Amino acid sequence: MVTDPNNPVLQIEDLSVAYVTNDGFVNAVNDINLTLYPGEIVGLVGESGSGKSTMANAIMRLLKGDAIVTKGRVKILGRDVYEMSEKQLRQFRWSKMSMVFQSAMSALNPVMTVETQILDTLTSHDKSMTKAQALERAKELMNLVRIDTKHLKSYPHELSGGMRQRVVIAIAIALNPSFVIMDEPTTALDVVVQRSILNEIRRIQEKVGFAILFVSHDFSLVAELASRVAIMYAGRVVEMTPSNTLSLMASEKHHPYTIGLLEAIPELTADEVIITGIPGNPPNLRTLPSGCAFHPRCPFAEEICTKERPVAVTVGPSDIECHLYSGKGMKQHV
Ligand SMILES: Nc1ncnc2c1ncn2[C@@H]1O[C@H](COP(=O)(O)OP(=O)(O)O)[C@@H](O)[C@H]1O
């Protein structure tokens, strides 16, 4: 894996994605800009239905159903993913960019052994690789994700949920990609296993050095793992902030939605666990509210928020889309 530290591994420019349905467009991803540098872990967090998976699938050019990219582009290692031929894409996907899906069971083939699945991934991309070389690499990968190599002979159903997810991670990094998207890689697992997989991801990433876009609805998990966090609401990245600002103790300014998420994290050190959360529900993506999509739930909303969509402005170390900081709002009290 050769990546220039100054050249982004991922550039998303003004990306919009919609599902075309009988009832009209579902605007799942709206005008997203995001850049990831080599070896960086960036978090993408937002409530269910905020468009995280749609964005992840769009990056991989693996959009499902009737989803279409309506605007913008995705570049991996400087190359536009949507301008590649099918053949170029096949060579690129999994070897330069890869993805870990939420459900390990659906990512693995139930009737094939772990060995066959890892070997298939290796040899289908590198025709010059001998069986012996592939087997050697498969063992190396099992060691990397800390599964006994005897399980190369196992079928997915013979492994625990945590082990299956480790196999999925091994397959995702088998070809040494520069960039891995992890879409809720631990959500299906219980809390203890979740923790161990998270530590595993951190350890492997430090060792191998690929960049990760870590997608989760779990704010505290993302804040812990990533160095920067993109906060997604109704298909938009409403804030991009370094993760060290994501504590109630930190003094940096945030988007009101981010503040709501911060307050929703139970404070484990406190005597009393208080979860305030954010009242109301995320909007229907078919009919987004006018102006700022968060305004119906925002305690600070003013008239301008109902009329004009805020553009991102730099506030301290963060980029925030909110009229509190755009200079157009009346009150400045966050
Ligand atoms: N195949 C589909 N057809 C129509 N709408 C869809 C489809 N898949 C997802 N959506 C809608 O797109 C929005 C974003 O979904 P998704 O990207 O899965 O969000 P997240 O991963 O943040 O939970 C949701 O409102 C969802 O209902």
Ligand SMILES: [Mg+2]
């Ligand atoms: Mg999702």
